Amino acid sequence: MNTGDSRTVIIEELALDTADHPTLFVDLTQLGSLDSLERKSSIVEEGSKYQMTIKFVVQGDSISDLKYIQVFKRQGIEIDKFEHMLGTYLPNEGLPSYIEKLPTEKAPSSELARGSYSVTSRFQDGDKKTHLEFKWTFEIASKRK
Secondary structure, X not given: OOOOOOOOEEEEEEEEEEOOOOOEEEEOOOOOHHHHHHHOEEEEEOOOEEEEEEEEEEOOOOEEEEXXXXXXXXXXXXXXXXEEEEEXXXXXXXXXXEXXXXXXXXXXXXXXXXXXXXXXXXXXXXXXXXXXXXXXXXXXXXXXX
């Protein structure tokens, strides 16, 4: 961990697990990782289940009501919003990172649902302070036979 880092919440890793494709893993401690995530589209097969895992550190002060928010858009139009309360955390500098698994979701399953989606993800606390915001894309593809 960078001791000169003044952020209260440091998101270290993100993983998108699906049964049908290799896990998309992003090490946010690496320079340029968010840019790379935005440029590379993930594939989720229609009807498949997926789950996101978040690894993070809280430093300095405790954090209250940390939540993860995702806004899904297709062709520039907002079609869905997902919000998950992660919780309240004490500082854990020098201790193992917090690891949270979001609830398992199921991708839509229809010909109309297939295609590319843009997502804005945000980590925000109870005071509405944003600790990290980034964009990424994924594609819902037909099931392989």
